Amino acid sequence: MSPRPSIVVVGAGPSGTGFLERLAANLPELYGRRPLDVHFVDPHPPGGGRVWRQEQSPLLRLNSMAEDVTMFTDETVDMAGPVVPGPTLAEWAGIDGRVFPDRRLQGRYLRWVYDRARAALPDTAAVHEHRARALRVDGPPHGRQRVWIEGSARPLTADLVVVAIGHLDAEPDAEQRELSAFARRKGLLHLPPDFTADSDLSALPAGEPVIVRGFGLAFVDLMVLVTEGRGGRHENGVYLPSGREPVLYVGSRRGVPYHSKIGYGFTGERAPLPRFFGPRQVDALLARPGTVDFRRDLWPLIDKELRYAHYHRLFTAHPERTAPGSDLASFEERYAACAPGSAELDALVASVVPDPADRLDLAALDHPLDGVRHESLDALQEGMRGHIAADLRRRHDPAHSEDLAVFGALLSVYAQLLRFGDIGTWWHGFFSFLASGPPGPRLRQLDALSRAGTVRFLGAGITVGTDEERGVFHAGSATVPGARVEARALVEARLPDPTLELTGSPLLRALYEDGAAATPSGLLSIDPADGRVHDRSGRPHPRRFALGPHTTARTSGAFTRPRTGGTAFRQNDAAARAALAFLTEGPDHRPAPTDSRKEPVR
Numbered sequence: 006m007s008p009r010p011s012i013v014v015v016g017a018g019p020s021g022t023g024f025l026e027r028l029a030a031n032l033p034e035l036y037g038r039r040p041l042d043v044h045f046v047d048p049h050p051p052g053g054g055r056v057w058r059q060e061q062s063p064l065l066r067l068n069s070m071a072e073d074v075t076m077f078t079d080e081t082v083d084m085a086g087p088v089v090p091g092p093t094l095a096e097w098a099g100i101d102g103r104v105f106p107d108r109r110l111q112g113r114y115l116r117w118v119y120d121r122a123r124a125a126l127p128d129t130a131a132v133h134e135h136r137a138r139a140l141r142v143d144g145p146p147h148g149r150q151r152v153w154i155e156g157s158a159r160p161l162t163a164d165l166v167v168v169a170i171g172h173l174d175a176e177p178d179a180e181q182r183e184l185s186a187f188a189r190r191k192g193l194l195h196l197p198p199d200f201t202a203d204s205d206l207s208a209l210p211a212g213e214p215v216i217v218r219g220f221g222l223a224f225v226d227l228m229v230l231v232t233e234g235r236g237g238r239h240e241n242g243v244y245l246p247s248g249r250e251p252v253l254y255v256g257s258r259r260g261v262p263y264h265s266k267i268g269y270g271f272t273g274e275r276a277p278l279p280r281f282f283g284p285r286q287v288d289a290l291l292a293r294p295g296t297v298d299f300r301r302d303l304w305p306l307i308d309k310e311l312r313y314a315h316y317h318r319l320f321t322a323h324p325e326r327t328a329p330g331s332d333l334a335s336f337e338e339r340y341a342a343c344a345p346g347s348a349e350l351d352a353l354v355a356s357v358v359p360d361p362a363d364r365l366d367l368a369a370l371d372h373p374l375d376g377v378r379h380e381s382l383d384a385l386q387e388g389m390r391g392h393i394a395a396d397l398r399r400r401h402d403p404a405h406s407e408d409l410a411v412f413g414a415l416l417s418v419y420a421q422l423l424r425f426g427d428i429g430t431w432w433h434g435f436f437s438f439l440a441s442g443p444p445g446p447r448l449r450q451l452d453a454l455s456r457a458g459t460v461r462f463l464g465a466g467i468t469v470g471t472d473e474e475r476g477v478f479h480a481g482s483a484t485v486p487g488a489r490v491e492a493r494a495l496v497e498a499r500l501p502d503p504t505l506e507l508t509g510s511p512l513l514r515a516l517y518e519d520g521a522a523a524t525p526s527g528l529l530s531i532d533p534a535d536g537r538v539h540d541r542s543g544r545p546h547p548r549r550f551a552l553g554p555h556t557t558a559r560t561s562g563a564f565t566r567p568r569t570g571g572t573a574f575r576q577n578d579a580a581a582r583a584a585l586a587f588l589t590e591g592p593d594h595r596p597a598p599t600d601s602r603k604e605p606v607r
Contacts, residue, residue, distance in 0.1 A: 009042050010039065010040060010164055011044065012028075012041070012043050012163055012164065012167060013044045013139075013166045013167070014044065014046070015046045015142075015152065015167065015168045015512060016047055016171065017134070018052070018053065018055060019052075019054065019076070019564055020169035020170070020552045020563045020573075020577075021169035022051065022052055022119045023076060023564075023574065024167055024577045024580060025043070025119065025122040026076065026121075027577040028043070028122075028581040028584070028585070029125040029126050030581075031578070031582050032585060034086075035582060035586060036589055038127050039588075041129065041130040042131050042133060044132075044133045045135065046138075047134075047136070048136055048137055048138050048155075050116065051119045052112065052117070052118065052119035052120070053111070053113075054115075056172070056202075057108055058109075059113070061108060062229075063107050064107075064229050064234055065226055066106065066108060067105055067107075067108060067111055068105065068222060068225075068442065068443050069105070069566075070095075070102060070105060070266070070444075071094045071095035071102050071103075071104055071105075071106050072094075072095040072103065073102075074093055074094040074111065074564055075091070075092075075094070075565065075566070075567045076118045077089060077090055077091030077118075078574050078578070081570050082571045082578070085578065085579070085582055086578040089125075091121070094111060097114055098114065105446070135154055137156050137157065139154050139512045140155055140511045140512060141153050141511065141512060141519075142512065142515065144548070146547055147548075149162050150162070150163050150164070150549070152166060164588060165587060166548065166549050168529070168538070168550065168551040168552070168555075170512070170555060172200070173508060173510050174501060175507045175508055175509050177501075184469075184478075187478075188495070191477075193476070193493045194209065196496045197497050198500060198501040199497075199500075201223045201498065202226060206230055208494075212248075212252070213492070214254055214490060214491070216469060216492045217254060217256075217496045218255075218256065218469055218495070218498065219499040220255055220257035220259065220261065220263070221257075221263050221438075221442075222441070223499050224498040225262075228253065228451065228454065228460065232250050232454060235247050236249060237250060239450055239453055242452075243457075251494070252460075254461045254463050254480060254492065256462070256463030256467030256480060257467055258465065259371070259438065260463070260465025260482060261374060261392055262393065262448060262451060263443060264396055264439055265401070265445045266442055266443065266444050267400050267401075267409050268445050269402075269403045269409070271409050272403075272406075274321045276313065276314045276317040276318065276413070276414065278417040279310065280313055281306055281341075282309070282417075282418055283421060287424050290302055291424065297425060303425070303428070308345060308367055309350070311365065311367065311411055312354070312367075313414070314407075314410045314413060314414035315410060316336065316340070316357075318406060318407040318410035319363065322407075323404070326359075326363050336353075365407075365411065370439065371435055371438070377465075378484060378485070379485050381485065384485075385462055385463075385464055393451060393455075396448065412439070415436055415440045416570070419436060426528075426530065427524035427528045427530075430502075463480055464483065464484025464485050466482050467480060477491040477493055478492050502526075504526060516549075521540060522539040529556045529557065530556075530557050531558055534579060536550040536552050536558065537550055538550065547587065550583070550584065552573075552576060560573045
């Protein structure tokens with residue numbers, strides 16, 4: 006008797022849940038009522054997975070408003086499968102769409118989405134849950150696969166495997182190992198890169214300085230957990246300490262926190278995107294021989310696309326800030342004729358946008374403290390509070406709605422970049438800095454903590470070192486030359502980089518050892534058309550798929566804003582349809598060739 010057709014999905018968080026939703030949506034058309042077993046392997050509960058689990062502090066919140074979170078498709082998603090509408094987080098929970106809900110509520114929403122997708126399967130399909138880690142996958146390309154899971158002597162066997170794990174742990178690199186060894190020798194505390202919600206912060210001493218390297222969302226979580234999490238309170242813009250807080254000295258490459266989430270909605274005409282960085286430009290780049298260089302080949306087009314969205318919005322929503330007599334149609338014609346990154350383009354912008362403050366300078370945005378110097382750390386604190394206040398004012402003022410237009414263009418660019426595979430880490434950091442920062446209230450809390458002396462800013466270009474003689478960590482920055490802070494505790498406030506050599510996932514390590522292709526930065530190489538895992542010769546494995554941030558087709562998130570194209574939804578749909586087609590057509594089914602064998606971007 007032949008075994009029932011089956012799929013093993015490793016990872017039951019948002020990526021795995023999104024795949025199940027698309028599997029259920031496409032099954033009636035492509036598979037009918039044939040028998041099917043779907044196995045989910047994850048040590049954490051389905052739906053929320055690790056990040057959105059219920060066992061975490063209620064103080065931790067999403068950095069998206071409830072109305073901007075959905076797990077459901079709409080007509081803006083470019084996919085072959087059917088649209089199955091569903092509620093946003095706000096609609097499902099019956100809450101104000103403009104609030105930033107806590108992560109546990111998001112986890113309950115994700116569990117509901119998982120349960121709804123599971124219920125949508127016909128009674129001929131069964132879902133099985135295995136609360137354990139997947140350790141490795143083996144099996145021939147043209148035969149059933151075996152998934153070995155922790156605590157079981159017998160593997161799960163399946164026709165197909167979908168690796169849908171989220172952000173991963175990593176072993177410490179050489180620098181982190183040296184810092185940890187120093188801390189052990191001197192009796193200090195060093196917390197390497199990790200998920201802040203999973204870190205043991207109880208050892209951070211009250212009232213003592215702690216050097217923090219990293220100023221993104223991981224820092225915001227740390228800030229909340231060691232202040233409000235230790236009994237402090239925010240009242241009317243003032244922080245009332247409990248006396249149990251450490252003093253956080255924070256710095257980073259940029260030296261400033263991520264930009265606040267924009268606090269208003271879009272109205273009026275939208276720029277017709279993509280315009281200068283779309284399928285036509287991407288096709289041309291992929292058709293060229295050799296390696297695509299991000300800075301040389303992609304960034305000039307991206308820069309032109311983002312600036313176009315900015316100036317289109319100025320002309321359509323704020324024409325008083327454009328030169329008298331200028332009009333959008335003439336500007337668009339002349340702008341299109343200018344070469345990306347050219348002096349001619351800059352001169353055109355200067356001629357139609359008189360105030361330099363109204364021009365988009367992406368390099369200045371990426372390095373806001375370049376050239377800024379303060380004589381002392383005390384002087385820097387006032388300067389940083391002014392920077393935060395200015396950011397909050399601008400990001401909540403519709404008079405600067407060109408910022409929201411650029412946000413939309415960033416999402417458009419992200420969708421196009423997926424076809425290039427591994428483009429390095431800079432773009433993802435830049436995108437997060439501009440588009441995925443904390444809610445405005447968190448930056449107001451940061452300002453209050455600064456005024457209370459609980460947070461101290463170090464500046465840009467932070468350097469961290471060790472002092473063997475004094476037995477301490479020390480930090481400084483380019484912003485305050487000569488200033489030095491010493492501490493007995495160092496926290497790396499960022500997620501780990503799961504490179505090929507350092508990944509903490511035994512499953513991914515085993516896949517690499519079994520011949521799966523990886524990029525230099527450690528991303529699993531997949532076919533962007535349907536998520537099939539590449540081998541080292543560039544061929545897609547017929548029975549192995551991968552979705553999520555550990556792949557070369559990583560998106561900005563497993564869930565997204567409604568009506569924004571939902572790139573992750575498109576990927577889930579393509580993978581689900583390819584999986585069902587394989588099961589229907591039998592083992593001789595092969596994916597069509599794609600352009601995915603292009604060399605990785607440098």
